[in-house]
Amino acid sequence: MQDFAGAFTLAFSLLASFDxxxxxxxxLSLQVTLSAVLIAxxxxxxxxxxxxTTRFPGRGLVIVVLNTLMGLPPVVIGLLVYMALSxxxxxxxxxxxxxxxxxxxxxxxxxxxxxxxxxxxxIEDRHGECAELFRSxxxxxxxxxxxxxxxxxxxxxxxxxxxxxxxxxxxxxxIIVGGNINHVTRVMTTAIAxxxxxxxxxxxxxxxxxLLIVAIAVNGAVSALRAGTVPASHV
Amino acid sequence: MYGLRxxxxxxxxxxxxxxxxxxxxxxxxxxxxxxxxSTQNSGLLEAILPEFTEKTGIEVRVVAVGTGQAIxxxxxxxxxxxxxxxxxxxxxxxxxxxxxKRHDVMYNDFVVVGPAADPAGISGMSDAVxxxxxxxxAEAPFASRGDDSGTHTKERALWDETGIDVAAxxxxxxxxxxxxxxxxxxxxxxxxxxxxTDRATWIAFSNKGDFRVLVEGDDRLxxxxxxxxxxxxxxxxxxxxxxxxxxxxxxxxxxxxxxxGFRLEGQQLFFPNAGGATN
Numbered sequence: 347m348q349d350f351a352g353a354f355t356l357a358f359s360l361l362a363s364f365d366x367x368x369x370x371x372x373x374l375s376l377q378v379t380l381s382a383v384l385i386a387x388x389x390x391x392x393x394x395x396x397x398x399t400t401r402f403p404g405r406g407l408v409i410v411v412l413n414t415l416m417g418l419p420p421v422v423i424g425l426l427v428y429m430a431l432s433x434x435x436x437x438x439x440x441x442x443x444x445x446x447x448x449x450x451x452x453x454x455x456x457x458x459x460x461x462x463x464x465x466x467x468x469i470e471d472r473h474g475e476c477a478e479l480f481r482s483x484x485x486x487x488x489x490x491x492x493x494x495x496x497x498x499x500x501x502x503x504x505x506x507x508x509x510x511x512x513x514x515x516x517x518x519x520x521i522i523v524g525g526n527i528n529h530v531t532r533v534m535t536t537a538i539a540x541x542x543x544x545x546x547x548x549x550x551x552x553x554x555x556x557l558l559i560v561a562i563a564v565n566g567a568v569s570a571l572r573a574g575t576v577p578a579s580h581v
Numbered sequence: 582m583y584g585l586r587x588x589x590x591x592x593x594x595x596x597x598x599x600x601x602x603x604x605x606x607x608x609x610x611x612x613x614x615x616x617x618x619s620t621q622n623s624g625l626l627e628a629i630l631p632e633f634t635e636k637t638g639i640e641v642r643v644v645a646v647g648t649g650q651a652i653x654x655x656x657x658x659x660x661x662x663x664x665x666x667x668x669x670x671x672x673x674x675x676x677x678x679x680x681x682k683r684h685d686v687m688y689n690d691f692v693v694v695g696p697a698a699d700p701a702g703i704s705g706m707s708d709a710v711x712x713x714x715x716x717x718x719a720e721a722p723f724a725s726r727g728d729d730s731g732t733h734t735k736e737r738a739l740w741d742e743t744g745i746d747v748a749a750x751x752x753x754x755x756x757x758x759x760x761x762x763x764x765x766x767x768x769x770x771x772x773x774x775x776x777x778t779d780r781a782t783w784i785a786f787s788n789k790g791d792f793r794v795l796v797e798g799d800d801r802l803x804x805x806x807x808x809x810x811x812x813x814x815x816x817x818x819x820x821x822x823x824x825x826x827x828x829x830x831x832x833x834x835x836x837x838x839x840x841x842g843f844r845l846e847g848q849q850l851f852f853p854n855a856g857g858a859t860n
Contacts, residue, residue, distance in 0.1 A: 433658030433816050441818070443659055444613060444644060525613075525644035528627065543763025544622050545788030 353551035360552055361559070368553075372560055375533040378446050378520070379513040382453030383461075386509055389454075390461025391502065395491045397462075398469035409466065415459035420452075421518030427452045428522050444525040449533070452519040457509035464505040469494050503572055507565060514561060534560070611640035612823045615652075615660035617731060618761045620806075621645035623781035623850050629839040633830050639823050647761060649729030655679065655809075658816030661824035663809040664831075666779070667731035671807045680809035681821075684832050687840050687851040688805040691735055693796035694766075694783060695721075695775040703775075707798040710742045717745045720754040722774035726765050727757025731804075736777045739801065766792075779804055781850040805854070808832065831855075 360368050397408060429435050431443040431451075442448045472494050480490045495502065517535035524531030526540060534557040541550035620626050621643060630641045644654065648665040655663045656679050663680060665671060674680045693703065693712055701719040703712040716723050725747070726733035740747050747755045756774060758765045762782045769776035770790040778786075783794070796802075808828050813821040830836045832855035840853045 432654075433818055435657070438658070438818075444642065525642070527613075527642040527644060530642055540622075542767065543618065543761050545763060545767060545786040547788055 349548045349551065352548040353555060356548055356552035357555035357559075361556060368556070370529065371532055371534055371537050372556065374446060374531070375514060375535075375557070376560065376564075378449045378533060379453060379510060381450045382457055382513050383506055383510050385450070385454040386457035386461045387506055390458045390509075391465050391495060392491075393458075393462040394465030395469050395495060398466045399473050399487070399491060399494070409463075412459055412463045412466065416463050418456065418459065419518065420456055420516040420520075421522065423452050423455050424519035424522035427455065427519065431523065443523060444527060444531060446524070446531060448523040449520045449531060452523045453513040453516070456516060456519060457513050460509045460512060461505055464508060465498075465502055468498050468501045468505065472498050500572055503568055507568055510564060511561065514557070514564075610638055610823060611642055612661040612820050612827060613642045613644060613659070614662045614664055614827075615655045616643055616645050616664040617648050617651060617666055618645045618763065619666070619732075619779045619782045620664060622763055623785040624845065625781070625840070625843050625851060628843050629836070632835065632839055633827060636830070636835075637823075637826055639826065641827065647726070647728050647730030648732075648734070655811050656815075658811065658818060661811055661820045662827055663811060664806065665731055666804055666806045667734045668805055668807060670731075670734065671809060675809060679812055679815055681812050683807045683809050684828060685854050685856060686806045686808045686831055687837075687853045687855075688803060689780050689851050690797065691732065691777055691802040691804050692780050692783060692794045693775055693777055694769070694792050695795045696773045697791040697793060698773070699795060700773075701775070704795045706796045709739055709796055709799040709801055712796045713739055714743050714745065716775055717743065717747070717750070717754075720750075722754050722756060722772055723747075724765050724769040724772070724774040724776045725755060725757045726762065727759045728761070730762070732762060732777060732779060735802075735804070739777070742801075781845075784845055784848055784850060806851070 397405065397412070427448060428443065430437045431440065431448055432438055433443070442451070476490075476494065476497075480493075485493070515535065517539050520531070520533055521536045521539060524533070524536065526532050526536040532540075534553060538550050538553045538557070541547075541553060614626075616626065622645075626641075626643050630643075634640055644651070644660065646654070648667045648670065651660075651663060651665050652667075652670055652674055654660055655674070663671075663674070664686065671680070671683050675683050691709075693709065695701075695703070701712075701716040701721040703715050706712045706715075713723075725736060751757055756768075756772070758768050760768070762778055763786065766776055766778060766782070766786055767788055768774070770788055770792050775795070780794075780797075783789075808831055810821060810824045810828055811819045813819045831840075837853035837855055840851050841849065843850060
């Protein structure tokens with residue numbers, strides 16, 4: 347397996363050579379996935395907090411469905427988004443198919459249930475601890491949620507990272523709605539799929555290593571951010 | 582079920598608006614070609630398209646999928662031009678009104694590749710149907726695309742001529758990968774199975790292992806490519822003018838010269854043959 351050893355050398359020489367195409371692909375991967383995670387957080391966190399702090403009929407079922415949606419296959423999401431954004435579909439008029447916008451939509455749909463389901467659990471645990479306190483202090487519901495979200499920010503950052511990991515690594519959805527168009531919608535995972543299909547396994551693996559390095563950088567950055575904002579006792 | 586679907590679309594719509602703001606809605610002249618993996622994996626389109634873009638200012642975005650999926654996407658209006666290799670399906674596409682006209686562009690040929698050990702003993706044969714019969718008789722593993730692609734269509738036509746019911750052997754020696762050409766070649770090399778492939782993808786393929794071309798030269802292995810403008814009457818957003826300019830270029834002197842000039846490892850992969858057209 348000389349491919350294996352060669353891949354590591356290739357990965358680092360690719361990074362060191364500042365190959366413009368590679369950096370374009372890495373940049374688009376980050377742009378798409380970070381946008382998707384941001385959208386997913388804006389939707390998923392309030393939804394998670396809402397379910398965590400309220401009691402309503404069918405709540406158990408909602409939680410089961412939400413937890414199940416964490417396992418949605420990316421290719422199914424890709425197919426649904428394709429059907430919606432296709433020129434023959436109801437949203438074809440937006441002309442988003444085969445653009446980074448379509449990829450952001452697909453990944454946001456993929457990540458939102460993860461953020462909502464995990465943050466629901468995180469907030470519900472904290473809510474249990476603080477419910478009495480809130481009641482005794484007559485804190486408004488909105489204020490209570492804001493406090494809970496802020497208090498749980500370290501755990502919620504980990505939730506966002508779980509979403510990031512899922513989105514940056516998936517290929518099934520973005521290859522359908524993005525089309526893997528060179529210089530337009532080609533990201534790390536679709537480039538890896540392409541090189542694999544060309545039989546260039548060393549280059550494919552090298553790109554995989556680069557993807558891992560990028561993910562390490564993002565996780566490291568978040569970790570540093572967390573250390574800066576959260577008291578040591580909470581980390 | 583309907584309610585669930587519309588709920589889904591509402592969700593997509595909301596996200597669409599959000600990402601319209603973020604996503605790069607890059608303007609400018611471009612067309613989308615729905616094409617096959619062989620034209621991309623071989624590097625042909627990447628080599629010849631810049632010349633067209635330089636001349637006309639029209640960017641060409643290539644979505645490379647199997648012929649079956651390319652045709653389906655084009656029927657949905659998700660492309661301006663179709664460049665594929667399954668003549669019967671192309672003619673049908675035009676006859677049903679989805680496409681304007683089919684133009685010949687280029688051709689190459691299919692080959693059967695297999696392991697050096699060649700358990701079915703087909704090396705050097707030029708009769709593809711007889712070779713498939715020997716593979717079936719030996720029950721030697723054969724990896725099929727199984728994905729309605731142009732290559733799969735050709736493969737099924739060849740099996741039909743043998744009179745052998747491969748469906749009965751599916752999962753046994755006949756293995757349907759349901760994947761693209763490259764993935765199927767990877768699988769074939771991995772399990773020592775014979776594969777029918779277009780020659781361009783094979784020459785460009787890097788993971789050959791000990792595989793080599795065993796059967797070639799049968800007239801039935803002819804592999805013509807056609808280019809079709811998607812019909813604006815079916816989808817009003819088709820960029821007919823730009824798409825037609827591309828087809829004119831590809832089938833004209835410049836495009837044909839560019840195709841003939843594309844070489845990989847010293848070999849010409851595609852042979853221009855524009856001139857014929859089918860309404």
